[in-house]
Amino acid sequence: xxxxxxxxxxxxxxxxxxxxxxxxxxxxxxxxxxxxxxxxxxxxxxxxxxxxxxxxxxxxxxxxxxxxxxxxxxxxxxxxxxxxxxxxxxxxxxxxxxxxxxxxxxxxxxxxxxxxxxxxxxxxxxxxxxxxxxxxxxxxxxxxxxxxxxxxxxxxxxxxxxxxxxxxxxxxxxxxxxxxxxxxxxxxxxxxxxxxxxxxxxxxxxxxxxxxxxxxxxxxxxxxxxxxxxxxxxxxxxxxxxxxxxxxxxxxxxxxxxxxxxxxxxxxxxxxxxxxxxxxxxxxxxxxxxxxxxxxxxxxxxxxxxxxxxxxxxxxxxxxxxxxxxxxxxxxxxxxxxxxxxxxxxxxxxxxxxxxxxxxxxxxxxxxxxxxxxxxxxxxxxxxxxxxxxxxxxxxxxxxxxxxxxxxxxxxxxxxxxxxxxxxxxxxxxxxxxxxxxxxxxxxxxxxxxxxxxxxxxxxxxxxxxxxxxxxxxxxxxxxxxxxxxxxxxxxxxxxxxxxxxxxxxxxxxxxxxxxxxxxxxxxxxxxxxxx
Numbered sequence: 001x002x003x004x005x006x007x008x009x010x011x012x013x014x015x016x017x018x019x020x021x022x023x024x025x026x027x028x029x030x031x032x033x034x035x036x037x038x039x040x041x042x043x044x045x046x047x048x049x050x051x052x053x054x055x056x057x058x059x060x061x062x063x064x065x066x067x068x069x070x071x072x073x074x075x076x077x078x079x080x081x082x083x084x085x086x087x088x089x090x091x092x093x094x095x096x097x098x099x100x101x102x103x104x105x106x107x108x109x110x111x112x113x114x115x116x117x118x119x120x121x122x123x124x125x126x127x128x129x130x131x132x133x134x135x136x137x138x139x140x141x142x143x144x145x146x147x148x149x150x151x152x153x154x155x156x157x158x159x160x161x162x163x164x165x166x167x168x169x170x171x172x173x174x175x176x177x178x179x180x181x182x183x184x185x186x187x188x189x190x191x192x193x194x195x196x197x198x199x200x201x202x203x204x205x206x207x208x209x210x211x212x213x214x215x216x217x218x219x220x221x222x223x224x225x226x227x228x229x230x231x232x233x234x235x236x237x238x239x240x241x242x243x244x245x246x247x248x249x250x251x252x253x254x255x256x257x258x259x260x261x262x263x264x265x266x267x268x269x270x271x272x273x274x275x276x277x278x279x280x281x282x283x284x285x286x287x288x289x290x291x292x293x294x295x296x297x298x299x300x301x302x303x304x305x306x307x308x309x310x311x312x313x314x315x316x317x318x319x320x321x322x323x324x325x326x327x328x329x330x331x332x333x334x335x336x337x338x339x340x341x342x343x344x345x346x347x348x349x350x351x352x353x354x355x356x357x358x359x360x361x362x363x364x365x366x367x368x369x370x371x372x373x374x375x376x377x378x379x380x381x382x383x384x385x386x387x388x389x390x391x392x393x394x395x396x397x398x399x400x401x402x403x404x405x406x407x408x409x410x411x412x413x414x415x416x417x418x419x420x421x422x423x424x425x426x427x428x429x430x431x432x433x434x435x436x437x438x439x440x441x442x443x444x445x446x447x448x449x450x451x452x453x454x455x456x457x458x459x460x461x462x463x464x465x466x467x468x469x470x471x472x473x474x475x476x477x478x479x480x481x482x483x484x485x486x487x488x489x490x491x492x493x494x495x496x497x498x499x500x501x502x503x504x505x506x507x508x509x510x511x512x513x514x515x516x517x518x519x520x521x522x523x524x525x526x527x528x529x530x531x532x
Contacts, residue, residue: 002126002177002532006030015126015177016532020134029197032236036189037180040229044171044186047222051172054218054254059290065403066257070220074260079324081242083271086163086208087113089388090272090326090365091381092374093165097122097439098132100146103139104154107162109371110378117167118191119215120279120449123438124169124524125531126177133194139164140199163208165247168192170216171225172522177532189229196233196244204239212246213274218254220261227266242268247328251276251450252283256312256406259319272326272364275313277304278333278450284308285457288407289519292466297412298422299454304330304357311405317362318396326389329358329366333445336372347444351376359384362394369439369446413471414462420484420491422455423510427488428497430506430523434530435499449524456510460519478515485511505530 006013006025011034013025058064066074093113096102106114116136122128138144145155168191169175174184175191196210203210214226230244248255248262250273255262263270281302288294296302304313313329320327332351337344351368355377358366364385366377387393425442429452432440440447459481462468468476488507497503509527513520520526 008034010034010181012179013177014179018127018130021130024130024133024137024194024198029194032197033178033185033190033193034180035236036193036229036232037183037185039232040189040225041180041183041186043225043228044188047219047225048172050221051218055287058287061291063403063407064254064257064287067261070258070261073264078264078267080263080267080270082324083326084207084209084245087211087245087271087326090328091385092377093328093365093367094162094371094374095121095167095331095367095369098128098135100131100135100144101148101154103135104144104146104156105371107139107160107164108157109162109374111162111368111371111374112365113163113165115165115167115213115367117213118187119167119169119173121439123433123436123531124173124175124187124528125436128436128438129175129191133198136164136166136195137198140202163211164203165209165211165213166191166195167213167215168195171222172216173524173528176528192229193233196237200233200237200239200244204243209243209245211271212244214246214248215276216252216279217248217250217262218252220258220265223248223262223265227269230269245269245271247272247274247326249274249276249279250312250316251279253280253287253407254283256280256315257403259316260323263319263323263325267323270325272328273316273320274328274367275304275316275330275363276450277309277330278448278454280309280312282450282453282457284407285454285461286519286521288409289457289461290465294407294409295461295466295468296410296458298414298418299451299458300418301412302410304354306410308406308408308410311401311408313358313361313363314396314399315401315406317394318399318401320364321362321391321395324391326364326391327362329355329363331367331369332373332377333369333447333451334373335370335441335444335446337444343444348373348376352380355380356384362390362396364389364391414468414476416470416472416474419459419462419470419476419480422459423481423484424488424491425455426452426459426510426523427503427506428492428499430509430527431497431499431502433499433524433527434502434505436531437498440498449522453523456513456523457519459510459514460516463514464517464519481514482511 094111095115169187173187317327
């Protein structure tokens with residue numbers, strides 16, 4: 001049992017001791033968290049129950065579709081509130097976890113926006129979450145600095161102009177270290193509430209929001225809950241309604257059928273939607289987990305040019321531009337390869353082709369995982385987007401996308417190498433995550449929870465749905481999986497891996513999750529119980 005760190009009335013905080021905790025969880029901050037929990041957690045739990053019920057219908061054969069009850073909303077003319085000056089030009093955004101060095105480097109990177117991520121690229125250990133709040137507070141104050149173990153010093157440049165946007169954790173996650181009225185607190189409300197309490201007034205005074213990315217939404221009702229929470233926080237902080245702006249990640253298959261509705265629910269503060277491509281592929285697999293006719297090939301054969309992903313991207317652009325919002329492109333996960341010029345040139349060419357596709361399609365900006373990719377992305381968007389965005393110049397009224405286009409499965413194969421790669425990525429990422437790292441370089445790609453989820457969900461589906469085979473004819477069954485899993489250690493480097501000591505634990509977890517008769521909704525849910 002973790003030590004009790006604070007107890008105030010019906011609020012209980014327990015976990016490992018963290019320096020600076022008393023600066024983050026002040027009595028006033030804890031009072032706000034209690035208020036947020038009591039006002040909004042019951043609705044959150046109802047919405048999570050609605051997700052489970054919807055998935056049960058999909059498992060029974062129902063297909064996702066546009067809602068008949070909101071047809072008039074989709075067909076009527078309306079727009080979101082104008083974006084503030086700081087978010088008019090978002091051509092290149094960089095993302096990463098909320099550790100101190102990352103925040104400094106990202107804000108110094110020259111990207112237009114830095115998304116500080118409490119979610120998929122952070123492992124939610126108690127120290128990571130508390131130190132993340134301290135790091136962001138210092139970043140907002142302009143005082144953040146860091147000295148690495150090798151003596152190298154990092155500090156904000158005086159001319160840094162990158163705009164800070166924060167992504168709290170999704171509605172499905174709890175913060176197990178904080179209990180209110182005997183129940184775990186929502187991780188979303190914890191992350192958002194603390195950041196707003198400590199930083200909102202200072203950011204608003206500088207016309208910097210605060211601004212947020214909202215993850216993993218599945219419906220307009222979930223967006224409406226975010227609206228209620230943000231409006232409450234604005235009133236609580238004495239700030240104008242709508243000053244807190246949000247961009248919503250469309251990274252679940254159900255959400256693509258409610259993009260208009262999500263924007264409408266947040267129309268006073270929504271400034272855009274984002275193609276969260278990796279989570280979206282994961283959501284496609286999860287939504288159709290019982291549909292043998294919609295099993296996807298290995299991840300490398302599911303680029304953004306396959307029909308269901310192209311339809312998703314095109315519809316997102318058309319929807320956003322019709323409503324006056326930004327349509328943000330997806331993540332380039334490549335990492336520059338320092339010791340292999342030929343391989344690096346090929347990787348950078350893939351980045352270039354991907355960003356060119358996005359700019360030509362009408363996206364208003366894009367994401368990169370590494371500062372070395374910023375010049376490539378910026379050059380392409382500078383060429384194709386001379387103005388701050390393409391909302392007026394690329395309305396994409398030519399786009400006509402129906403339900404079938406959005407759910408058409410990609411065709412391809414499952415190679416032995418692809419099968420093994422899914423296992424190795426899962427094990428390596430999960431081991432690092434359990435060790436406190438949420439963003440891990442693997443095979444020259446920056447892997448986070450979303451990409452690990454694709455690999456994990458595919459393994460489960462390939463074993464449990466239909467009679468899947470490798471392209472050489474080998475049946476994908478428990479025997480093949482067990483044999484491949486037993487060889488993980490031989491395929492991994494002998495030393496130097498993040499979280500290497502937890503690889504045996506990660507192997508056991510992957511085995512349990514893959515053999516289970518049910519696909520776990522998120523790998524991070526059972527893994528979270530093993531943290532701290």
